[in-house]
Amino acid sequence: xxxxxxxxxxxxxxxxxxxxxxxxxxxxxxxxxxxxxxxxxxxxxxxxxxxxxxxxxxxxxxxxxxxxxxxxxxxxxxxxxxxxxxxxxxxxxxxxxxxxxxxxxxxxxxxxxxxxxxxxxxxxxxxxxxxxxxxxxxxxxxxxxxxxxxxxxxxxxxxxxxxxxxxxxxxxxxxxxxxxxxxxxxxxxxxxxxxxxxxxxxxxxxxxxxxxxxxxxxxxxxxxxxxxxxxxxxxxxxxxxxxxxxxxxxxxxxxxxxxxxxxxxxx
Amino acid sequence: xxxxxxxxxxxxxxxxxxxxxxxxxxxxxxxxxxxxxxxxxxxxxxxxxxxxxxxxxxxxxxxxxxxxxxxxxxxxxxxxxxxxxxxxxxxxxxx
Numbered sequence: 146x147x148x149x150x151x152x153x154x155x156x157x158x159x160x161x162x163x164x165x166x167x168x169x170x171x172x173x174x175x176x177x178x179x180x181x182x183x184x185x186x187x188x189x190x191x192x193x194x195x196x197x198x199x200x201x202x203x204x205x206x207x208x209x210x211x212x213x214x215x216x217x218x219x220x221x222x223x224x225x226x227x228x229x230x231x232x233x234x235x236x237x238x239x240x241x242x243x244x245x246x247x248x249x250x251x252x253x254x255x256x257x258x259x260x261x262x263x264x265x266x267x268x269x270x271x272x273x274x275x276x277x278x279x280x281x282x283x284x285x286x287x288x289x290x291x292x293x294x295x296x297x298x299x300x301x302x303x304x305x306x307x308x309x310x311x312x313x314x315x316x317x318x319x320x321x322x323x324x325x326x327x328x329x330x331x332x333x334x335x336x337x338x339x340x341x342x343x344x345x346x347x348x349x350x351x352x353x354x355x356x357x358x359x360x361x362x363x364x365x366x367x368x369x370x371x372x373x374x375x376x377x378x379x380x381x382x383x384x385x386x387x388x389x390x391x392x393x394x395x396x397x398x399x400x401x402x403x404x405x406x407x408x409x410x411x412x
Numbered sequence: 413x414x415x416x417x418x419x420x421x422x423x424x425x426x427x428x429x430x431x432x433x434x435x436x437x438x439x440x441x442x443x444x445x446x447x448x449x450x451x452x453x454x455x456x457x458x459x460x461x462x463x464x465x466x467x468x469x470x471x472x473x474x475x476x477x478x479x480x481x482x483x484x485x486x487x488x489x490x491x492x493x494x495x496x497x498x499x500x501x502x503x504x505x506x507x
Binding site for chain 2: 194195196197199200203296299300303307
């Protein structure tokens, strides 16, 4: 994404401290889309049917598109010489700020659908609010991404209902997937100290404001899927502060291999 | 896949306002909703369309190739059925 002149003004009007905070936050958003996009891309060529193979690859590409815009903006905010590729490929696992949910393994199709639904339900409602951010770059990125996220949520909601209200086996698998993944859903709307500071400036939305709509949609989908909404599960957090599950290291090993082995290599 | 193979659907896409839906291919889906979503993912990735129709392939009835002579050849020598004896005004598009 190119920087329009009016947007440069907004970026330069930030104090160095705010700029640093925003840099970290934009990195967190970029990491989130990168890791989930990478996970979905692992399905490419392995989908249960051709049509769903393509659907997941499409979603992966949408997320990677969003990732690029975010890393490019992050690189500008940092103002050092790092590029989007440096940020994506040359950081350590503890420096990645994605929530734990998106790094969880693909598992079977039910696991992937459950992970995607829990993320999409947050992502879509979050982007709807981010569109109104006074930060023009974030607003523009959200404006583009929210249309894609609307489709992602439609796709994953549809599959939640089909699998939940499907056969005995599809229901069991989805139930098991939710049993494993639900504990990572709370982190998405639990602000870290850094997020709270940014929410106080009004640049990013307050997650508490997203909850009613997220819950309404989730309840509707679970009802259609004839699934009970899990209750009283202890929510795991830490990913957004760099404390990850073991899975992230393996993802990065694969994702970063080329740049680590052949530094500066280009296609 | 076993006996639970999904039915086949034919996909029609309108590329822009004012044009017809054109047949673009087929795909498998469990029902019409899924067929439309699958068509979106399979056939509109490169800005091909603004509207999708799907119809289950079993509902398409086709003419028999063996009837080709009786069906189509009689039109061969009836040039007067073509509207080529009129001037089409320049402002008429998509003719």
